[in-house]
Each structure stands twice: as structure tokens, then as C-alpha cells.
């Protein structure tokens with residue numbers, strides 16, 4: 001354990017300090033389990049950043065978690081409680097039954113006006129004791145700061161608050177607004193046990209909310225800016241995927257039987273199937289059959305629960321496609337053996353996509369994942385350097401969870417015409433993302449368009465890198481057993497080209 005808390009001893013100092021979850025799962029994950037009992041924390045953010053919602057949410061989840069938990073919500077603002085509750089009541093975490101016994105709302109506006117910070121401290125001490133509160137939220141710290149006659153008086157107030165918190169064991173959240181971009185380190189920031197900052201910024205025309213833990217005494221935490229949303233359920237935080245998955249949740253198990261792709265011919269090209277718990281990139285131009293091959297892969301083993309994560313086609317569209325091609329997955333979709341998650345490519349946060357993906361995999365014990373649209377996912381990540389790191393982390397986590405994955409990425413239409421084994425920038429950095437790469441291409445010969453498929457690499461496998469022709473018909477991709485027809489097409493293509501030169 002690193003860092004140090006206030007000098008007052010607290011419970012269980014040797015067994016580690018007791019955690020008080022904020023009830024916001026993503027934030028608790030960032031903090032390594034929650035706040036510490038008896039600690040004082042500042043939640044700072046611009047107006048409308050979500051401080052009041054976060055503070056209330058912490059109270060409701062805390063009070064609802066255990067019959068002995070009590071929360072005290074103290075406001076220093078002129079804003080009436082009725083008005084604030086009017087804003088909070090529609091949110092999912094709200095529970096009127098907890099008021100007033102387990103959650104008490106209190107206005108300290110008057111005390112502060114009449115008796116200053118001393119009056120406020122007295123009120124907090126009395127009420128925390130009287131209600132036996134284990135969580136105290138003080139909303140509008142800035143009003144207390146304005147009341148202070150000097151910087152010293154305010155620092156003394158914070159110090160007294162810490163002493164009280166340590167003595168009662170109540171965890172204290174101080175909510176305060178700060179002028180955006182204030183670079184000055186406020187004295188109270190150095191004093192408290194932790195500082196959480198909520199902010200909002202524009203990404204193109206979209207406004208994105210960010211949460212950053214700037215300081216957290218007593219344990220490590222996930223550093224950096226994490227995306228969050230305010231939804232009808234309150235604050236939802238998405239820890240940065242690459243930070244959250246820095247270490248896979250379990251040990252890898254890379255050995256195991258090969259996994260069928262759903263196409264015996266492709267299995268043979270791969271040297272007997274996909275290495276177990278590996279990830280495969282399907283690269284090819286629009287319309288070549290990537291989604292079809294992915295659906296074939298998901299439906300290849302009825303005993304393995306599957307998950308399709310798509311950006312382009314809705315579940316209804318996929319069902320139609322699966323039925324039209326008589327893919328085995330059609331029945332599995334009807335039976336609910338394959339989950340379909342769909343995220344329009346225009347909205348959404350990349351960390352939200354990753355969190356949804358991993359939650360569904362864990363909850364449904366998914367063994368096969370097909371992610372259709374790596375490019376759409378890449379567009380969701382505003383910071384393009386992140387995508388390779390995110391995918392490397394995701395790949396490692398899927399392997400640890402025993403999942404075999406397949407992703408698609410779009411290449412341009414002229415994959416073969418340039419005589420290069422592959423062209424298009426879509427594959428850059430692909431090696432760190434995918435352990436296996438399968439390339440699908442169109443070959444244009446006179447008036448016909450032929451489809452060919454090849455395996456570029458497969459982890460620890462003896463692949464057959466020769467091209468195969470294929471068609472799409474009932475059952476999915478019908479891949480030829482041998483390379484003869486593909487070779488004949490290529491020979492003819494070269495011949496035709498030489499004739500032109």
C-alpha cells in the first residue's frame with residue numbers, strides 16, 4: 001500500500017482500510033474497489049458536469065447496500081431540496097423508500113450564513129452523529145469557501161472536517177464547481193484523500209464527458225481520462241479499456257484443440273482449424289462475404305454460445321441474411337444461443353463498446369465472438385493511437401476468457417490488381433491485433449468477378465497460403481478444396497495483363 005492517510009488511526013489499518021463503494025461500477029473499478037472509510041474526497045466539475053447526480057447516486061447505492069448504512073446529503077446552495085429531488089427522482093437509482101430514515105437531506109445554507117464555517121462544522125458533527133451516517137455528501141463546497149474570511153480559515157475547516165470524518169468513520173464527498181481550466185492547485189486538494197474531476201469537452205460536434213481521478217491516497221488507481229455518460233440510470237463510467245485490461249483477468253490458456261471456422265476447406269488452409277482462443281482478422285472489400293463468413297463461424301458449433309457485435313446490420317437484418325443463406329446460426333439466433341449487440345457506427349464510446357462486449361461474454365459464457373466492423377470501432381476512438389493498444393488488450397483478455405474471436409476490416413477493392421499481396425492501409429498494425437489473418441479478394445477477369453480467399457498467417461500453425469476460389473451460396477462460403485481454379489484465374493489474369501502491355 002502506498003501513500004498515507006490522515007494521521008488519525010482508523011479501523012483495520014493492518015488488514016487494509018475498508019472500502020466504501022461509490023456504487024458507480026466503473027468508478028469503483030478505477031479506484032480499485034471504492035473510496036476509503038473515513039476519507040474526505042473532493043468531486044470537482046464545471047456546472048452541469050454531474051456532481052449532484054453522482055453524489056446522490058452514491059447515497060442511494062450506499063444506503064441500499066446494507067441495512068446499517070446511512071447517508072446524509074447536505075446542501076449549501078440556495079437550491080431547494082424539492083427542486084433537486086425533482087431532478088433526481090426520475091433516475092434509476094432513486095428510491096423514495098430510503099428517505100428520510102436511511103438518506104437524510106439537510107440544508108446548511110442558513111447555518112453557513114449565520115454562523116460561518118464554525119456553524120457548518122457543528123451542524124455536520126451533530127447530524128453525522130445523530131443519524132449515524134456512514135456517508136456524508138456536502139454539495140456546494142464553493143459556498144463554504146466564499147464564506148471563509150481567509151485562506152487559512154478555509155484550510156482549517158477542511159482539516160477539522162478530516163478529523164471529524166476519521167473520528168466517526170464516515171466517508172465524506174465534497175462536491176464543488178471549479179472554473180474550467182483553473183491551473184492553480186488549491187490548498188484543499190493537497191489536504192484531502194482524493195480528488196475526482198468531472199469535465200466536458202467537444203469532440204467534433206459531439207460533447208463528451210470525462211472523469212479523471214487526480215489523486216487517490218491509499219491505493220493505486222487507473223490513471224488518465226475515462227469516458228462517462230449521464231443516463232436515466234445516473235452516472236455510468238467506462239474505464240479506459242487498455243488501462244482496465246492492462247493485465248488479463250485470468251491466465252492465458254493458449255493450448256487446446258483447434259476450433260472450426262464452419263468451413264472445412266478453410267479449416268484445412270489454416271492447418272486444421274483456428275488455434276483455440278485466438279483472434280482472426282477477416283480483411284476484404286465491401287460485399288465480399290466477410291459478415292457471412294463470420295456468421296458461419298458463430299454457427300459452427302451449437303454447443304458454443306456466440307456473440308455478434310455489429311455496427312452496420314441490425315439484429316433483424318442479420319436474421320434475414322442468416323435465413324436467406326440457410327446458415328446454421330439462423331436457428332441459434334431464434335433459440336437465443338447467439339447474442340447480438342448492435343451499435344450504430346455514428347454514436348457510442350469505444351470503451352462502452354468494449355465494456356458491453358466483455359460483460360456479455362462473461363454473463364453468457366460466450367465462446368465465440370464475431371466483431372463486424374473494426375473500422376467503425378476505430379472511428380469511435382478519437383485518439384487513433386489508442387485503437388491498437390485497445391485491441392491488443394482486448395485480444396489478450398479474450399484469450400484469457402477462453403474466447404475465439406473474429407473481426408472484420410474493410411480493404412479497398414483493388415487488393416489484387418496492384419500485384420501486391422495486400423494493399424490498403426486498413427491492415428497496418430494488424431499483426432498486433434490479430435493472431436490469424438484471412439484475406440478475401442475480388443479478381444476481375446474480363447466481365448466476371450471472382451472471389452478468392454487466402455490465409456496470410458495463423459498462430460503456431462502450418463498454413464496452406466495458396467489461394468482458393470469461393471462462391472457464396474446456401475450454407476455460406478463454398479470454398480474450393482484445392483487452389484487449381486484460383487491458380488488458373490491468376491494465370492489468365494497475368495496473361496491478359498501482359499497482352500495489354
Ligand SMILES: Nc1ncnc2c1ncn2[C@@H]1O[C@H](COP(=O)(O)OP(=O)(O)OP(=O)(O)O)[C@@H](O)[C@H]1O
Pocket residue numbers: 045046047048049050051052053054177230231232233
Ligand atoms: N436522464 C438524464 N439523461 C441524460 N442526462 C441527464 C439526465 N438527467 C440529467 N442529465 C444531465 O445531468 C447534468 C446535471 O447534472 P448535475 O446536476 O449533477 O450537475 P452538477 O455538476 O451538480 O451541476 P451544478 O454545478 O449546476 O451543481 C445536466 O447536464 C443534465 O443534462
Ligand SMILES: [Mg+2]
Pocket residue numbers: 051052053139
Ligand atoms: Mg449540483
